[in-house]
Amino acid sequence: MKKPKKEAVEETTEQKKGKEVKKLEKQGWIVASIAAGIIIIVLCAFFYAQSSNHFKYIGLDFEKTRMGEIILYRTNVPIIKNNALTELLTIDFRNNPKSLENIDVNLISEKIKLLSNNLTYISYNKSLKICEDNGLAAANLGGFLFQIGINAKGVIDDIDYINNTNLLYANCNTNPYNSVIYITNGDETKIEQTNVNCYKIIVKDCEILKATEKFQLELVEEYMHTLYNF
Numbered sequence: 001m002k003k004p005k006k007e008a009v010e011e012t013t014e015q016k017k018g019k020e021v022k023k024l025e026k027q028g029w030i031v032a033s034i035a036a037g038i039i040i041i042v043l044c045a046f047f048y049a050q051s052s053n054h055f056k057y058i059g060l061d062f063e064k065t066r067m068g069e070i071i072l073y074r075t076n077v078p079i080i081k082n083n084a085l086t087e088l089l090t091i092d093f094r095n096n097p098k099s100l101e102n103i104d105v106n107l108i109s110e111k112i113k114l115l116s117n118n119l120t121y122i123s124y125n126k127s128l129k130i131c132e133d134n135g136l137a138a139a140n141l142g143g144f145l146f147q148i149g150i151n152a153k154g155v156i157d158d159i160d161y162i163n164n165t166n167l168l169y170a171n172c173n174t175n176p177y178n179s180v181i182y183i184t185n186g187d188e189t190k191i192e193q194t195n196v197n198c199y200k201i202i203v204k205d206c207e208i209l210k211a212t213e214k215f216q217l218e219l220v221e222e223y224m225h226t227l228y229n230f
Contacts, residue, residue, distance in 0.1 A: 057098060058217070059227075060076075060077065060220070061075060062074065062097065071094075072093065072094065075091055076089065076091075077089040078227070089148070091147070091220070093216075094136075100210055103189055104191070105190070105191045107193040108195075108196075111218075114150050114219075115178065118179070119153055120145065120178060121152070121154075121175060121180045123155045123171055123172075123180055123181065123182045123183065124138075124154070124155075125182070128183060128185060129185055131206035133208050136209060137208040137209045137213075140213070141212045141216065148219065150179075155167060157169070157170070172198035172200070175197075181201060182194075183200075183201045184202060184203070187204060188202065189203055189204045191214060191215055
């Protein structure tokens with residue numbers, strides 16, 4: 001009767017050892033599964049952040065980047081001359097280009113065409129609302145036009161004001177041989193072509209930066225369409 005008892009004790013010990021091994025294996029699988037899950041979540045978050053910071057629009061690759069507290073949407077426009085890539089033109093936008101799609105562009109011509117052989121005037125209506133982004137919009141628009149080879153000059157549509165300053169006077173009716181970009185107030189932010197050489201950027205509620213960047217995007221899109229016929 002003693003031998004069977006010994007065997008029973010030995011079997012119980014082996015069973016305990018087996019259970020401990022299985023328990024450790026199970027815990028190992030749990031830890032490994034949790035670690036794998038964390039890695040997957042981190043990778044998904046990383047790729048989501050990358051995909052949300054990089055997107056394609058109007059045939060160009062845009063990158064959402066940050067300069068201190070300022071968020072920029074940056075793209076590089078290929079400049080092709082004699083069927084060869086000569087340079088990449090870097091352009092920064094403050095607004096996500098996709099968010100500007102709701103701004104209407106009404107043209108009487110097929111596309112926006114600025115006369116590159118003559119001076120282009122950026123004319124400001126004398127009653128244009130004073131807003132925080134006015135100076136930034138003016139600087140960015142002027143810098144953009146310079147980048148694409150357009151010689152532009154800021155003027156004002158106020159003949160009384162210019163008598164006491166060195167600013168030039170111009171509007172859509174005064175300079176038929178120059179392109180005029182006329183910035184004024186309105187009930188809706190939009191872009192309108194009023195005659196062959198005049199484009200009105202109409203601004204509602206201080207949306208001047210959105211309006212001017214939409215104008216810039218239209219010029220870039222037309223260039224890309226001509227380049228790649230997308």
